[in-house]
Amino acid sequence: MSGPALFLDRDGIFNELVYRDGGVHSPRNWNEVKHYPLDGLHKIKELGFKLVMVTNQPDIERNLLKQSFVDELNSYYQNLYSLDRVYVSPFAADEHPLKKPNPGLFLLAKNELNLDFSNSFILGDTEKDTLAAKRCGIKSILWKRDYNRRVSSDFVVTNINDLKAILSQFVSAAST
Numbered sequence: 001m002s003g004p005a006l007f008l009d010r011d012g013i014f015n016e017l018v019y020r021d022g023g024v025h026s027p028r029n030w031n032e033v034k035h036y037p038l039d040g041l042h043k044i045k046e047l048g049f050k051l052v053m054v055t056n057q058p059d060i061e062r063n064l065l066k067q068s069f070v071d072e073l074n075s076y077y078q079n080l081y082s083l084d085r086v087y088v089s090p091f092a093a094d095e096h097p098l099k100k101p102n103p104g105l106f107l108l109a110k111n112e113l114n115l116d117f118s119n120s121f122i123l124g125d126t127e128k129d130t131l132a133a134k135r136c137g138i139k140s141i142l143w144k145r146d147y148n149r150r151v152s153s154d155f156v157v158t159n160i161n162d163l164k165a166i167l168s169q170f171v172s173a174a175s176t
Protein backbone atom coordinates (compact mmCIF):
# COMPACT_ATOMS: atom_id res chain seq x y z
CA MET A 1 0.00 0.00 0.00
CA SER A 2 1.28 3.44 -0.81
CA GLY A 3 1.72 6.01 1.92
CA PRO A 4 2.51 9.71 2.31
CA ALA A 5 5.92 11.33 2.67
CA LEU A 6 7.24 14.44 4.27
CA PHE A 7 10.05 15.48 1.96
CA LEU A 8 12.72 17.55 3.67
CA ASP A 9 15.12 20.01 2.14
CA ARG A 10 18.50 20.02 3.92
CA ASP A 11 20.28 23.40 3.77
CA GLY A 12 18.23 25.98 5.64
CA ILE A 13 16.25 23.25 7.44
CA PHE A 14 18.75 20.88 9.10
CA ASN A 15 21.73 23.24 8.93
CA GLU A 16 22.27 26.95 8.42
CA LEU A 17 23.29 28.32 5.05
CA VAL A 18 26.89 29.45 4.68
CA TYR A 19 27.41 32.94 3.25
CA ARG A 20 30.48 33.08 1.07
CA ASP A 21 31.62 35.22 -1.89
CA GLY A 22 28.32 37.10 -1.96
CA GLY A 23 26.26 33.92 -2.30
CA VAL A 24 24.73 31.20 -0.15
CA HIS A 25 26.28 27.78 -0.09
CA SER A 26 26.24 24.44 1.66
CA PRO A 27 28.80 23.75 4.36
CA ARG A 28 31.95 22.23 2.86
CA ASN A 29 33.37 20.75 6.07
CA TRP A 30 32.30 20.11 9.68
CA ASN A 31 33.67 23.48 10.83
CA GLU A 32 31.08 25.21 8.66
CA VAL A 33 28.12 23.18 9.93
CA LYS A 34 25.69 24.91 12.27
CA HIS A 35 22.74 22.69 13.12
CA TYR A 36 19.18 23.94 13.49
CA PRO A 37 17.37 22.17 16.32
CA LEU A 38 14.71 19.78 14.99
CA ASP A 39 13.90 17.87 18.19
CA GLY A 40 10.90 15.63 17.70
CA LEU A 41 11.14 15.46 13.92
CA HIS A 42 11.30 11.65 14.00
CA LYS A 43 7.88 11.57 15.70
CA ILE A 44 6.30 12.70 12.43
CA LYS A 45 6.74 9.08 11.41
CA GLU A 46 4.14 8.10 14.01
CA LEU A 47 1.60 9.96 11.87
CA GLY A 48 2.37 7.60 8.99
CA PHE A 49 4.71 9.80 6.97
CA LYS A 50 7.98 8.58 5.52
CA LEU A 51 10.77 11.13 6.05
CA VAL A 52 12.69 11.69 2.83
CA MET A 53 15.50 14.20 2.42
CA VAL A 54 15.84 15.77 -1.05
CA THR A 55 18.81 18.10 -1.43
CA ASN A 56 20.48 20.00 -4.26
CA GLN A 57 24.27 19.97 -3.91
CA PRO A 58 25.42 21.54 -7.22
CA ASP A 59 28.85 22.40 -5.78
CA ILE A 60 29.68 18.68 -6.08
CA GLU A 61 29.61 18.86 -9.86
CA ARG A 62 31.46 22.18 -9.72
CA ASN A 63 34.23 20.42 -7.77
CA LEU A 64 33.85 22.83 -4.87
CA LEU A 65 32.38 20.28 -2.49
CA LYS A 66 33.28 16.67 -1.81
CA GLN A 67 30.56 14.07 -2.28
CA SER A 68 32.08 12.22 0.69
CA PHE A 69 31.41 15.16 3.01
CA VAL A 70 27.85 15.56 1.72
CA ASP A 71 27.26 11.86 2.40
CA GLU A 72 28.82 12.11 5.85
CA LEU A 73 26.62 15.02 6.91
CA ASN A 74 23.52 13.43 5.38
CA SER A 75 24.19 10.16 7.21
CA TYR A 76 24.53 12.09 10.45
CA TYR A 77 21.05 13.60 9.95
CA GLN A 78 19.62 10.33 8.72
CA ASN A 79 20.70 8.56 11.92
CA LEU A 80 19.76 11.43 14.22
CA TYR A 81 16.21 11.79 12.87
CA SER A 82 15.54 8.27 11.54
CA LEU A 83 15.11 9.50 7.96
CA ASP A 84 13.82 6.78 5.66
CA ARG A 85 15.82 7.84 2.62
CA VAL A 86 18.18 10.57 1.40
CA TYR A 87 18.33 11.77 -2.20
CA VAL A 88 21.10 14.09 -3.40
CA SER A 89 21.24 15.99 -6.68
CA PRO A 90 24.91 16.78 -7.47
CA PHE A 91 24.10 18.52 -10.76
CA ALA A 92 24.91 22.16 -11.51
CA ALA A 93 22.67 22.82 -14.53
CA ASP A 94 19.27 24.24 -13.57
CA GLU A 95 17.59 22.30 -16.36
CA HIS A 96 18.76 18.94 -15.04
CA PRO A 97 15.63 16.85 -14.34
CA LEU A 98 17.03 15.71 -10.98
CA LYS A 99 17.71 19.25 -9.72
CA LYS A 100 14.98 20.99 -7.73
CA PRO A 101 12.62 22.64 -8.62
CA ASN A 102 12.41 19.97 -11.30
CA PRO A 103 10.50 16.95 -10.01
CA GLY A 104 13.01 14.16 -10.88
CA LEU A 105 14.21 13.33 -7.37
CA PHE A 106 10.65 13.29 -6.08
CA LEU A 107 9.49 10.94 -8.82
CA LEU A 108 12.41 8.63 -8.11
CA ALA A 109 11.40 8.53 -4.45
CA LYS A 110 7.77 7.98 -5.39
CA ASN A 111 8.70 4.85 -7.33
CA GLU A 112 11.24 3.48 -4.92
CA LEU A 113 9.22 4.08 -1.75
CA ASN A 114 5.71 3.65 -3.17
CA LEU A 115 4.54 7.10 -2.09
CA ASP A 116 1.10 8.63 -2.32
CA PHE A 117 1.63 12.19 -3.57
CA SER A 118 -1.92 13.32 -2.86
CA ASN A 119 -1.05 13.17 0.85
CA SER A 120 2.59 14.27 0.68
CA PHE A 121 4.38 17.48 1.65
CA ILE A 122 7.74 19.15 1.36
CA LEU A 123 9.30 21.21 4.12
CA GLY A 124 11.79 23.69 2.69
CA ASP A 125 13.17 27.20 2.96
CA THR A 126 13.30 28.48 -0.64
CA GLU A 127 11.24 28.86 -3.77
CA LYS A 128 13.03 25.84 -5.27
CA ASP A 129 11.18 23.70 -2.74
CA THR A 130 7.76 25.32 -3.09
CA LEU A 131 7.99 25.30 -6.90
CA ALA A 132 9.02 21.65 -6.87
CA ALA A 133 5.93 20.94 -4.76
CA LYS A 134 3.72 22.59 -7.39
CA ARG A 135 5.34 20.63 -10.19
CA CYS A 136 4.88 17.33 -8.33
CA GLY A 137 1.38 18.00 -7.02
CA ILE A 138 2.35 17.85 -3.36
CA LYS A 139 1.81 20.51 -0.70
CA SER A 140 4.52 22.95 0.39
CA ILE A 141 5.46 24.00 3.89
CA LEU A 142 7.88 26.88 4.21
CA TRP A 143 10.06 27.16 7.31
CA LYS A 144 10.02 30.91 7.86
CA ARG A 145 13.44 32.54 7.82
CA ASP A 146 14.57 36.17 7.45
CA TYR A 147 15.47 35.57 3.80
CA ASN A 148 12.29 33.86 2.56
CA ARG A 149 9.50 36.30 3.41
CA ARG A 150 8.49 36.69 -0.24
CA VAL A 151 8.24 33.00 -0.99
CA SER A 152 4.66 31.77 -1.23
CA SER A 153 3.67 28.33 0.01
CA ASP A 154 0.65 26.34 1.16
CA PHE A 155 1.71 26.50 4.83
CA VAL A 156 4.30 28.33 6.93
CA VAL A 157 5.93 27.02 10.10
CA THR A 158 8.49 28.29 12.59
CA ASN A 159 8.91 25.17 14.74
CA ILE A 160 8.33 21.41 14.85
CA ASN A 161 5.09 21.76 16.82
CA ASP A 162 3.56 23.86 14.02
CA LEU A 163 4.67 21.24 11.56
CA LYS A 164 3.12 18.40 13.57
CA ALA A 165 -0.12 20.34 13.94
CA ILE A 166 -0.45 20.80 10.17
CA LEU A 167 0.35 17.19 9.35
CA SER A 168 -1.88 15.75 12.12
CA GLN A 169 -4.81 17.82 10.95
CA PHE A 170 -4.29 16.54 7.47
CA VAL A 171 -4.03 12.91 8.57
CA SER A 172 -7.24 13.11 10.59
CA ALA A 173 -9.04 14.86 7.72
CA ALA A 174 -7.88 12.16 5.28
CA SER A 175 -9.13 9.31 7.46
CA THR A 176 -12.68 10.68 8.06
Ligand SMILES: [Mg+2]
Pocket (backbone or CB within 6 Å): 009, 010, 011, 012, 013, 124, 125, 126
Ligand atom coordinates in the same frame (compact mmCIF):
# COMPACT_ATOMS: atom_id res chain seq x y z
MG1 LIG B 1 17.24 25.00 1.36
